[in-house]
Amino acid sequence: ARMGDPSSDAGSSAVLSAFKTFQLELDSKHDKYERLVKLSRDITIESKRTIFLLHRVTSVPNVEEVLVESEAKLDAVRLKIRLIAEELRGEDLFQFHRAFTPGIQEYVEAVSFQHFIRNRSLITLEEVNSRLVFCREEPPNTKDAAAGQQGAPGGALSFQVSPTDYLLGVADLTGELMRMCISSVGNGDVDTPFQLGQFLREIHDGFAYIGNTGPYEVSKKLHTLRQSLAKVEDACYALRVRGSEIPRHMLADVFCSRAAVLDPDDAVA
Amino acid sequence: ARMGDPSSDAGSSAVLSAFKTFQLELDSKHDKYERLVKLSRDITIESKRTIFLLHRVTSVPNVEEVLVESEAKLDAVRLKIRLIAEELRGEDLFQFHRAFTPGIQEYVEAVSFQHFIRNRSLITLEEVNSRLVFCREEPPNTKDAAAGQQGAPGGALSFQVSPTDYLLGVADLTGELMRMCISSVGNGDVDTPFQLGQFLREIHDGFAYIGNTGPYEVSKKLHTLRQSLAKVEDACYALRVRGSEIPRHMLADVFCSRAAVLDPDDAVA
Amino acid sequence: MSVTDMFSNIQGFLSADQDIREDIRKVVQVLEQTAREILTVLQSVHQPSGFKDIPSKCRRARELFCTVRNHIGDLKTKFPADQYYRFHEHWRFVLQRVTFLAAFVVYLESETLVIREEVAKILGIEVDREKGFHLDIEDYLAGVLIMASELSRLAVNSVTSGDYSRPLRISSFINELDSGFRLLNLKNDPLRKRYDGLKYDVKKIEEVVYDLSIRGLTKDPETGGDK
Amino acid sequence: MSVTDMFSNIQGFLSADQDIREDIRKVVQVLEQTAREILTVLQSVHQPSGFKDIPSKCRRARELFCTVRNHIGDLKTKFPADQYYRFHEHWRFVLQRVTFLAAFVVYLESETLVIREEVAKILGIEVDREKGFHLDIEDYLAGVLIMASELSRLAVNSVTSGDYSRPLRISSFINELDSGFRLLNLKNDPLRKRYDGLKYDVKKIEEVVYDLSIRGLTKDPETGGDK
Amino acid sequence: MSVTDMFSNIQGFLSADQDIREDIRKVVQVLEQTAREILTVLQSVHQPSGFKDIPSKCRRARELFCTVRNHIGDLKTKFPADQYYRFHEHWRFVLQRVTFLAAFVVYLESETLVIREEVAKILGIEVDREKGFHLDIEDYLAGVLIMASELSRLAVNSVTSGDYSRPLRISSFINELDSGFRLLNLKNDPLRKRYDGLKYDVKKIEEVVYDLSIRGLTKDPETGGDK
Amino acid sequence: MSVTDMFSNIQGFLSADQDIREDIRKVVQVLEQTAREILTVLQSVHQPSGFKDIPSKCRRARELFCTVRNHIGDLKTKFPADQYYRFHEHWRFVLQRVTFLAAFVVYLESETLVIREEVAKILGIEVDREKGFHLDIEDYLAGVLIMASELSRLAVNSVTSGDYSRPLRISSFINELDSGFRLLNLKNDPLRKRYDGLKYDVKKIEEVVYDLSIRGLTKDPETGGDK
Amino acid sequence: MSVTDMFSNIQGFLSADQDIREDIRKVVQVLEQTAREILTVLQSVHQPSGFKDIPSKCRRARELFCTVRNHIGDLKTKFPADQYYRFHEHWRFVLQRVTFLAAFVVYLESETLVIREEVAKILGIEVDREKGFHLDIEDYLAGVLIMASELSRLAVNSVTSGDYSRPLRISSFINELDSGFRLLNLKNDPLRKRYDGLKYDVKKIEEVVYDLSIRGLTKDPETGGDK
Amino acid sequence: MSVTDMFSNIQGFLSADQDIREDIRKVVQVLEQTAREILTVLQSVHQPSGFKDIPSKCRRARELFCTVRNHIGDLKTKFPADQYYRFHEHWRFVLQRVTFLAAFVVYLESETLVIREEVAKILGIEVDREKGFHLDIEDYLAGVLIMASELSRLAVNSVTSGDYSRPLRISSFINELDSGFRLLNLKNDPLRKRYDGLKYDVKKIEEVVYDLSIRGLTKDPETGGDK
Ligand SMILES: [Mn+2]
Ligand SMILES: [Mn+2]
The missing domain is CATH 1.20.58.190 (Translin; domain 1)
Known part of the structure; x- marks a missing residue:
């Protein structure tokens, strides 16, 4: 049962053949890990692009169009997450967690940003996860038979975002909210900044409540979060202060649309 | 007497003309500083080259030749130090200390290395400084008249190495001593390593005595110094241990010269 | 040898x-x-x-x-x-x-x-x-972003000098620039950081435009047309 | 919620x-x-x-x-x-x-x-x-590598205790281990770093064997060796 | 010895x-x-x-x-x-x-x-x-730069205290100082770093003057100003 | 033993x-x-x-x-x-x-x-x-300085909430605190670093008060007189 | 107040x-x-x-x-x-x-x-x-560990000075010390780090003893027997 | 465009x-x-x-x-x-x-x-x-220095394998290499650090040669050597 036994003639090959099986095991693990890293990278890139796209809502007339387009992009991302879920079938999810956590966090950031734009509220972890349940019936370009074999009997394939990844994604979301706030102010949109201020304060208070009881990565992001909040509060403040100067009768005109601000002919009714 | 006085018409030019004189003062200071930095760099390079040259003593038959060559190199370095002394005539030496300290330290390292090879002892600060007194009579390629004007009446021009620069140079010397020790062992020279060990221990004890009462830069070098000492002590140890195996009757032959070790015909008498 | x-x-x-x-x-x-x-x-x-x-x-x-x-x-x-x-x-x-x-x-x-x-x-x-x-492209873009910041300062000082139309022109110029940068997929590199600063320039200029418009100063004083 | x-x-x-x-x-x-x-x-x-x-x-x-x-x-x-x-x-x-x-x-x-x-x-x-x-396989391998380092120490101390044959056996054991590890495709992970340490153990043991052989102490004591 | x-x-x-x-x-x-x-x-x-x-x-x-x-x-x-x-x-x-x-x-x-x-x-x-x-000249200049930063604060607080003309005077004073400093060939030393801060003071004061001028508060109070 | x-x-x-x-x-x-x-x-x-x-x-x-x-x-x-x-x-x-x-x-x-x-x-x-x-005194002072920073945030948010008088009161409170701290001979310790932050809080609040006063918002809205 | x-x-x-x-x-x-x-x-x-x-x-x-x-x-x-x-x-x-x-x-x-x-x-x-x-206990232990490192240097230099028996005595002393420390449950504190250094001292001294014994220098020169 | x-x-x-x-x-x-x-x-x-x-x-x-x-x-x-x-x-x-x-x-x-x-x-x-x-030259030199270290190991193992002449040849080869490197004016860069390691390789090999010569093993085995 032992290797390297000098009494056996094939002793040398015992150790070497053991290491050959180790090699196989290590390689297959590494390969899976690498595949997951690649998927994670793709997810990160696509999520970042979605966020970029979503920032356009502050400058285009048709918000719904942007939301529809972002939904299509996020669908593509979810197909990638499905591939992760397939890789993890039967595995201990945490064994490969480090491989895909950056992508998942970025997805949470993107999907929660979209959710905020649509609903002005924070998407819950349950809502995030509910979009990551994949039916067996619709595998993209795969042979139904093979997929069926892999699937749990009668069950759907699903991916569970961990609370920590959710938290980290939401922490990054606050940076995007800050950027959106600054853009909104620039574009003369006065409602969004105040909504963002309120919302960001709630998230900030939530993180303050968790404090340093969460994992280290969360605490690390608290500083940036606080800076984002300060920028948004400053922006709201600036809007209020400047708004105080508007003659009452002009108010409607000034804020009726972005065009009003830019078109000098309409500026004074 | 004040600038920017709004009552005066030429107020604007008062500030600007003041700043023009500031510019002249700053520029001349910076220029002097830069000239000193360049001199220091030249000194560093030439001193390093001298040290490189001196390391050859462990591998060439004629040590004196190397010493003579190194002396010529150090003379050239001293001419550069003379130029520094000239730049500093009438100045506060410490105002420009940072500009030339690297070069001076490297010179101390080189000259003390040479001194050790020749005398197997530590050059003193006084000895270092005594070589840096420059007679007015022999300025290299300068008009005698001009030099005469600058010189102190009847006095010689001199440069004083500060105790700290001396210390820092000696601290670096220990690294070179360690390298020399390793090379000596490699070349079958058994006396030098023991002399080096003794000498390095004395320097080490000296630095230990000064401890952290010196400037920060000195304390910083203590660790490297201790490592160098350990390497030399290990080398002496190795020599002793190996030497213990030599049959008594062989001793003379083995250590009579480096050639003996390398030439297989002479190895066994 | x-x-x-x-x-x-x-x-x-x-x-x-x-x-x-x-x-x-x-x-x-x-x-x-x-x-x-x-x-x-x-x-x-x-x-x-x-x-x-x-x-x-x-x-x-x-x-x-x-x-x-x-x-x-x-x-x-x-x-x-x-x-x-x-x-x-x-x-x-x-x-x-x-x-x-x-x-x-x-x-x-x-x-x-x-x-x-x-x-x-x-x-x-x-x-x-x-x-x-x-x-290099990155260097070109960095130079452009430095200019954007200079323009936001220019917008402020234009008003002080009594030129109320320049801020409007700067505003539309900077907005166009901002749209351009949004097309880029910038990594978290020095350029991205600089670009984040652009948003503040945009905001500052918009505030100037806003200040002008609530005072009815955005119209051309002499002829009422664009410059 | x-x-x-x-x-x-x-x-x-x-x-x-x-x-x-x-x-x-x-x-x-x-x-x-x-x-x-x-x-x-x-x-x-x-x-x-x-x-x-x-x-x-x-x-x-x-x-x-x-x-x-x-x-x-x-x-x-x-x-x-x-x-x-x-x-x-x-x-x-x-x-x-x-x-x-x-x-x-x-x-x-x-x-x-x-x-x-x-x-x-x-x-x-x-x-x-x-x-x-x-x-975990990595943990198993890490444990084995710690042992390799202990064995290089054992080789040294065996000589001190007068056992001149053990270092030779350790040497061939460690060499085999080294060959085994060289088959593995180690990434830049902690295991790789530990494995890099194995080279020093190998070298150390080689030097012990060297010391023994130059003194003729590697011969089998029973069959006419020096000791 | x-x-x-x-x-x-x-x-x-x-x-x-x-x-x-x-x-x-x-x-x-x-x-x-x-x-x-x-x-x-x-x-x-x-x-x-x-x-x-x-x-x-x-x-x-x-x-x-x-x-x-x-x-x-x-x-x-x-x-x-x-x-x-x-x-x-x-x-x-x-x-x-x-x-x-x-x-x-x-x-x-x-x-x-x-x-x-x-x-x-x-x-x-x-x-x-x-x-x-x-x-030392550098110390003199550093002291002057610290004052510049204090003056930008003073410009802000002057407005709070209802003194609208002081910021204008500070502005022209600081501008002159800035021109002076631009004549200097500063190296990458602490003074250079401090001088870089002057840009922010200049900008801050420009914004105060801007705020005053857009509200017509920069006119001489004696000769028909708002106040 | x-x-x-x-x-x-x-x-x-x-x-x-x-x-x-x-x-x-x-x-x-x-x-x-x-x-x-x-x-x-x-x-x-x-x-x-x-x-x-x-x-x-x-x-x-x-x-x-x-x-x-x-x-x-x-x-x-x-x-x-x-x-x-x-x-x-x-x-x-x-x-x-x-x-x-x-x-x-x-x-x-x-x-x-x-x-x-x-x-x-x-x-x-x-x-x-x-x-x-x-x-401990140092801990007491550190706690007070954390509050100062919170108050500068409160001054900003008070304005956002339409309360224009609170920033004025915060301003005078913080100024008093600042004078107090200036009596202390702080070493280069964590407390000193925190105290350096206080200067930013003071400046921040001054700017809030400035923004209010240049717009005439520091006057009591009901009575119309100076406070 | x-x-x-x-x-x-x-x-x-x-x-x-x-x-x-x-x-x-x-x-x-x-x-x-x-x-x-x-x-x-x-x-x-x-x-x-x-x-x-x-x-x-x-x-x-x-x-x-x-x-x-x-x-x-x-x-x-x-x-x-x-x-x-x-x-x-x-x-x-x-x-x-x-x-x-x-x-x-x-x-x-x-x-x-x-x-x-x-x-x-x-x-x-x-x-x-x-x-x-x-x-304090920790300070006592730290002092003892500094000495251990000094002793490993002493072992080396003893050999250089021709004293071949001292390293053997140092070796057994250090081994005892090492066993003592192994009884302690040290946290990841400075003491733990220092203790990790002790392992190197132990190894260093073992190698000295090894060098002596492979050359037969550990025997008492006078009596020629094992110690 | x-x-x-x-x-x-x-x-x-x-x-x-x-x-x-x-x-x-x-x-x-x-x-x-x-x-x-x-x-x-x-x-x-x-x-x-x-x-x-x-x-x-x-x-x-x-x-x-x-x-x-x-x-x-x-x-x-x-x-x-x-x-x-x-x-x-x-x-x-x-x-x-x-x-x-x-x-x-x-x-x-x-x-x-x-x-x-x-x-x-x-x-x-x-x-x-x-x-x-x-x-690149630096890369070439780095590669050569890695080889030097491998050769010092080879010298040791040659002896173990009974080849007593190879260490002598390695020794003179490495000495030549060392002289070459001495001609270079290396900065304190990675290459210099690697080169410092060469001295230890030289020393190691010389020790092997030394061990061989005190035992008279450096003579050509065919023409009257010990072995
Ligand atoms: Mn983001
Ligand atoms: Mn040196």
Whole structure:
């Protein structure tokens, strides 16, 4: 049962053949890990692009169009997450967690940003996860038979975002909210900044409540979060202060649309 | 007497003309500083080259030749130090200390290395400084008249190495001593390593005595110094241990010269 | 070739490299000096009096760009043409500065965004790496972003000088720039950080426009038309 | 669900997680204490006197492995069985230590490389992840590498104790191990770093063998050697 | 001389040096305390009430400068006169602070830039190095830059106190200062870094002037202004 | 005594020490949890809606301070009374936090600076070290400085919520605090660094007051007169 | 009490504290000086000549410990007895140094491990915290570990000086020490790090013994038998 | 060209750069794999059995260098030829490794120092930067230094295998190499650090030669040697 036994003639090959099986095991693990890293990278890139796209809502007339387009992009991302879920079938999810956590966090950031734009509220972890349940019936370009074999009997394939990844994604979301706030102010949109201020304060208070009881990565992001909040509060403040100067009768005109601000002919009714 | 006085018409030019004189003062200071930095760099390079040259003593038959060559190199370095002394005539030496300290330290390292090879002892600060007194009579390629004007009446021009620069140079010397020790062992020279060990221990004890009462830069070098000492002590140890195996009757032959070790015909008498 | 000869050769190579870097540093230093002079010329547009003779300031700056071209011409001779990236860090910073200055001059002259080709021409360098000493995209973009920040300051000072229409023109220019940058997929690199600063410039300019519009100052005082 | 509720939920999760980690830490601490005791038993083989009764030391170590098994049994109860890798970092270090100790005992007993299955048995754990608390392949290999380093020390001390043949056997054992590891495609991970250390162990042992052979001490003592 | 003797000698030198530094540190500490007191006196000009009696505050500060002169007189006795730069770092910071305070007092009194000679006189020191304890040009300039930053704050608080003309005067003063500094060839040293901060002060003051002008508050109050 | 016996003894000492630290850590953890709860209650004053019922929030915070007192009471029992400074680092951070919270509550209630005696009373501890578990001066000051930063945020958010008079009151409070701190001779320690932050808070609030006054918003809206 | 009065009070407290620290620092400085003198005396045992008169060196060191006791006696008067841990950091380092020196003297005299009680006696301090200025366990252990490293150097230099039996005795002493430390449950603190260094000392000494034994130098030269 | 079009273009450039780096990384990875295989082949020369068929091992290594050439050929296609230094860091490490392997093969075959031209030929690359993908001097020298360390190990193992003449030849080879490096004026860069290591290799080999000579084993075995 032992290797390297000098009494056996094939002793040398015992150790070497053991290491050959180790090699196989290590390689297959590494390969899976690498595949997951690649998927994670793709997810990160696509999520970042979605966020970029979503920032356009502050400058285009048709918000719904942007939301529809972002939904299509996020669908593509979810197909990638499905591939992760397939890789993890039967595995201990945490064994490969480090491989895909950056992508998942970025997805949470993107999907929660979209959710905020649509609903002005924070998407819950349950809502995030509910979009990551994949039916067996619709595998993209795969042979139904093979997929069926892999699937749990009668069950759907699903991916569970961990609370920590959710938290980290939401922490990054606050940076995007800050950027959106600054853009909104620039574009003369006065409602969004105040909504963002309120919302960001709630998230900030939530993180303050968790404090340093969460994992280290969360605490690390608290500083940036606080800076984002300060920028948004400053922006709201600036809007209020400047708004105080508007003659009452002009108010409607000034804020009726972005065009009003830019078109000098309409500026004074 | 004040600038920017709004009552005066030429107020604007008062500030600007003041700043023009500031510019002249700053520029001349910076220029002097830069000239000193360049001199220091030249000194560093030439001193390093001298040290490189001196390391050859462990591998060439004629040590004196190397010493003579190194002396010529150090003379050239001293001419550069003379130029520094000239730049500093009438100045506060410490105002420009940072500009030339690297070069001076490297010179101390080189000259003390040479001194050790020749005398197997530590050059003193006084000895270092005594070589840096420059007679007015022999300025290299300068008009005698001009030099005469600058010189102190009847006095010689001199440069004083500060105790700290001396210390820092000696601290670096220990690294070179360690390298020399390793090379000596490699070349079958058994006396030098023991002399080096003794000498390095004395320097080490000296630095230990000064401890952290010196400037920060000195304390910083203590660790490297201790490592160098350990390497030399290990080398002496190795020599002793190996030497213990030599049959008594062989001793003379083995250590009579480096050639003996390398030439297989002479190895066994 | 003996080992000794070979190592002597090698030492030659190493020394040459150090000399090159020293030479480059010297040229870069005088280039920085010239860049500061151009900046001083252009800075005066922020002064109330400065608004009057922008054209003459631009002419003066254009003259100084001759010196820039000479220095850069000098710089090119200091290292083998195909080792641009080996020494890039040495001139990167100053190249971004002069790009900013070129972009600022062009904006002041024509209120348009200078294209990379034109910056290259002003600096006497190339756009295509293959053709010689060139202007890297990242450096061009960095220069443009520095200008954006200068324009937000200009918008503020225009108002002080009583020019109420310039901020509106700056605003639409900067907005266009911002849209352009949004198209880029910037990594978390220095450029991204600079770009994040652009949003504050946009915001500042919009606040000026806002201040003007609530006071009815956005109309052209004389003729009511666009400039 | 309000933002506050959401964060309360998560806080609940985090607290539970922390409690689990606290429990694990406690068990790991006593496990480390036992590991240190086994080490103390085995360390004495480096002493000149220690060479005489290696078997009795191994027996004593085997007894202490009972305690190890109990502690690990305790550890298993502290977290959900299918979340091994979530808490892996907590016991990774100590698991590598006890693997080393098991491998060392087996080497001392039989001069063979312990296989993963046997380590698992000694520790009372599994080899396959699916079957329960198991021994990760990287942790097994790390433990083996720690032993290699201990063996290079043993080679040195064997000579001191006058045993000149053991270093030769250790040398061939370590060489075989080295060949085995060279088959593996190690990434830039901790294991790779540890494996880089193996080179020093190999070199050290080679030098011991060198010292013996230059003195003619490598010959078999029975058949006409020097000693 | 033995190695031990050599090191004893040097140790003697080092101890003496440390004693000097200790003495200097003590005087510098009380000097800093006085500087803080002067600052407290002058800080009150930022308060709405403070604008009324600037002259009396300046007088009070002038009195405290007597103490400063005494402390500096004390400081001079602590080290050999010709080794100013050897210990420069110890008092550099506080000398810049008191220069700032002197410059601020002079500005408040006369709205002019204090010249170096006058700062030296206020502090009881020299301008020329040869004549004794002197004010380094870099330290003088650093003190002036600290004042610039204080003036940008003063511009803001002037508006709060209803004084709309002071920001305009500060603006033109600071602009002149900025032009002056742009003449200097600053290296990448601390002064350069401080000067980079001046840009923010300039910008801040420009924004105050902007706020005033867009509201028509920059007109002379006597001749038909808003107020 | 044999070496082994001696080390066994020592292990006894070390274990006892580690147990104390473990106990302290546990109490500190729950104390931090309570502190975070109080913070959550008080944070809501930054919300527009939060301004309405500051008194009720303060009452709620006061209730939670009961829990704080209980936890600290518990903490005192965990270590010998005369070893406060041996374990100081463990509770230093949380003590500064709860001091900040106490100071903030008192400010919200009465717009005054809480004195150390009162903080001690709120936390159920002593002021004098000799009398028992006490509040170190440095920790008290650190807590006060954290509050200053919170107040600058409050000034900003007050304006957003339409309360234009609160920033003026905060401004004069912070100015008084600043003068107080200027009396202190702080070393280059963490406290000094925190105090440097106060300058930014002062400036920030001054800018808020500036923004209000240039728009004439500092006047009392009802009566139209100056305050 | 006004804010100003309160801060004046506080300044009083802070000054007193700073004065204490200043006093402590001064005594610690002279204590360090004496420690360095003892070190210089003891360092000479590494010289080939030094081996001859170890006893006289130890006597000289013992004399200098009188001075140490005086300085520490002085130190005790500088702060309230029950605030040992408040100022611990100031003397911690030097206390570990003199503990090392005491341990080294005792080793050189008797080749035994000094116990904490004896160190305390040599230094004129207590073992029990309750009784006065004492020697903390961690500081005692740190001092012992510094000595271990010095002994590994001594083993090397003994061989160089031709003393082949001392390394064997050092080896068994260090092994015993190592076993002792293995009984301790050290946290990831500075002591743990130092202890990790002990492993290298053990290995280093083993290699010295190895070098001696492979050359047959471990045998007693006079009698020719095994020891 | 509109601003939008221009920025779209730019985005294209940026993406291309990232793709290039990704491609390079992939090729470098397989190149490292091949390098490890060659190393495994050559390592066996350290084994006693390995000495017999060095030529066949070298032939096998030479075959594998075909694969190296293919991979490097592949690498060249991944980026524009004149941007070598832009991406240098990506392949620097592996290029030093394969240079070492080439130098080692050549040494084993002919006991000469491979010149840069020959390494370049073995790797299928250029010596002159102008001609294409080339071998930088620093990388060549680094590779040679890695080989020196391998040779010191080979000297030790030669003795173990009973080959007493090889260490002498290695010794004179390494001495020549050392003299060569002494001609270089190395800065304090990575190369200098590696070169410092060479001294230890020299020392190690000299110790082997020394061991052999005091035993009279340095004579040619055929003509009257001991063995
Ligand atoms: Mn983001
Ligand atoms: Mn050196």
